[in-house]
Amino acid sequence: MTREALRRRLPGVVAVVQALLVLGPALGPGVAIAYDMPWSPDPLWTPFVLGVDTPAPRAVPSDAVAVAIGSVVGAGLAQAAILMAVLVGLGAGCVALLVDLAPEVGLAPRLACVVLAVWNPYVSERLFVGQWVVLLGLAVLPWAMRSTLRVVRGTGSSYALLLSCVVAGIGGVNAVLVVALGVVPVLLIAVAGGAATRVRVTLAAVVACFVGMASAWALPALASDVAPDASAVDAFAPRADSDLGVLGSVLSGGGFWNSAAHPEPRSQPLVALAAMLLGIVSIWALARHARGNRTIAILVPPALGLGIVLCSAFAVTRTGWEQMLGALPGGGALRDSHKFLAPWVVGIAVGCGLVVRGAARRLPEALGTPAAICVIGVVVGLSPQLVWGLGGRLDAVEVPEGYRSGAQRVSDLPEGEVGLLPWNQYRRYSWNASRVSLTLGPRIFDQRVLFNDSLPLREVDVAGERDRAGEVSSAIAKGVDPVSALQQAGVRYVAAELDSGLPVDSRALRAVGTVVVDESSLLVVDLGEASAAPTTHQGPRSVVLGWAVTIVTAVLVMGAGVARRGRRRLPVGLLRSRS
Structure with a gap:
């Protein structure tokens, strides 16, 4: 295998190996059941899965997609495949974004990037509570950011970006919000700066795609007129998971509101300090590279995400945050503001690759590889709790x-x-x-x-x-x-x-x-026949219409991809004759 082939393929291999190492016992026989991941061993199209018996169906369409896959391969294998795809896609996506920003980047920086993409407190805390849909949004995010930059620069088509929006839509409200934060602001800035008509059309298509994919849960939720419990915003505010306080925790990708999910190693001051410094240095390296290569737009999503998280974290600005959530339809989906730290986490992973590249350039060639190995070792050492299903917490079991x-x-x-x-x-x-x-x-x-x-x-x-x-x-x-x-x-x-x-x-x-x-x-x-059979929370129109719009949106995007590939395969002469 040539050096170039090794540079391209080894990060993918590492992404697979580390996903196996992290998930470990969760991939065994049965299903892993933890906190917000109550995976049914029998794939069933229940009213809850379809979203017809709850006012705000947040498990739609993610549960339905899991049931559809499970109906073919079995619930346990479906869960294992989805979790593996999320972690592998996250690592590979961050490397793809790094290579797009710095095409000449070597093997060591790519490996550092793929490792830090997964070995961080954000992934650990969300995996601990079984929020695989948030991690799905995180996994799609680097691919979506990469496609967005290519559209803005005029070096890529909008199809890859729309496909990312569809995959994010599978995760429901949380995944859509995470990916939208990484895409829409960049396109808006480009349009405001006088971008080409193609960028404007892409922005409209992206918004339409997000709206379409969100319809399965958004239309029933809006029809039920559910008002979020604004008083609960404080309960979902970021919490310090280290001695460095909320700000120090957030800067390294931590600070989840559920303190039960906080990684134990972060209680060690040196671990927390090293993680925070790594995050700051990595974002600084990304900012420096972006400024020098005129890709400053890549910094917008991380900055916005960090701003949202900090706005909801401190009492000075939290009142305004609460008022906004109470006024917005479906504002309850924004209560967990910590999920918007996802672009910052992607920025840290990509920036770490740039840090390793910069270090390799300054060190003698004989020291470059050992230094990179040390960085990777430090990254893993800062989040050792992820090994083997978070120490066995994620473990597949057989339901009686x-x-x-x-x-x-x-x-x-x-x-x-x-x-x-x-x-x-x-x-x-x-x-x-x-x-x-x-x-x-x-x-x-x-x-x-x-x-x-x-x-x-x-x-x-x-x-x-x-x-x-x-x-x-x-x-x-x-x-x-x-x-x-x-x-x-x-x-x-x-x-x-x-x-x-x-x-x-x-x-x-x-x-x-x-x-x-x-x-x-x-x-x-x-108990016998009920005196009055309770009706579903949503009328059939909102449920059916929501699902119809989401399915049509996904089919249109997928169909556009098939047609696009078909045109590529047509002979040149036939294309000319058609034109």
Whole structure:
């Protein structure tokens, strides 16, 4: 293999190897279930997956895509493939952006870039809580930024950029927002600076693509007129994950609002300081290179992202942030401002490659490679918790057969709403090593499910978006037992997950109706015909129209790609005759 071939291919190999090393046990038999990643072992098109039984369907269309893939290859393999694609795509994308900015960059800088793209607190904290859709947005981001720069410079077509927008759309609201931050501001600045008509058309096409891909969740959410809980903004504000405070934590890509996800090594002052300095030096190297090569636009997304995060982090500016979120339709999607740090993280990875390139130029040739290896070793050493599924936290498990068969029986019952107990959406399933996770119920019961959608945090409980769930919570708070509260809400069935780590009064549940599922992990009782069958949160028009617009958008972009490749394959003479 020639040196040039090694330089091109080895970073991709490293991207695959490090993804295997990070995911490790999560790729085994079964499915990994952690926090916001309650992956159903049985791919089902449940009402929750389709977004018809929740006011703000944030799991749309990501869950549907996972179910579609799982229906072909199985849920476990689908999850493994998606997680691998996200981490490999992230590393490869950052290297592709680096090479686009500095085509002559050597092997060592590329390897440093691909490693830092994954070995950082942003990836660690999001992976810890199972937010794979945010990581999908992060993985798409460098590819989208690269395509945007090429469009602005006139060296690339808009198709690659639109394709990135479609892939981001698969991740739903969070992935779309992350990628839009890396694309739209750069195009707007170019248009304001008098860019060619082609750039203006691309901007319009990108906005239309984002809107189209977002329709599956945006139209139902807007139709339901859900108002975000503005008082909860403080609960989602960035938190210091090191002794350097919020600013020091954020500058290295950390500072996630969920302190349970903070990497333990960052509690060591030297680790936190080294990570912050690496982040600052890398962004400085990127800024210096961008200024010298007239690609200053690459700095806009990282700067904007950092500004948004800091605006929501400090009390001086947080009031204005809260007011803006309360005034915007769907403003609740912006509460987790930390996700907008994604362009900064991409900038650090690319900038680190430029730092290594600069160091290699200044050092004797014999010291260049050892120095690069040291940098890569330092990067990995700053985030050792990522090794092997975050120390085993991400571990594929087999969901008990009794639970799965019981859930199938619930799905086969006459149509009726299922009230889910315990009345808390988070679980510590014993068969999942008591790891915290969302309940599987809405994703494994092919029925409408009424569950507590409030978010219990250490400081405050963030109110949910389901009015009827809120009424059940209020009744329970007044002393009504959960089973009676669900009866009053008019559900047809009550399902209790018995090994969730939370108490359930199974004796009281058995006494109120006919037991239809009685497994060690799942108890379901039929209360009889409800007095009034509850309707879906959204009318069929908003759901059907939203899905139709999203599917049509994806098909149009994919179809344009097929037509584009077809034109390339036509003989030159035929193209001339057509013109």
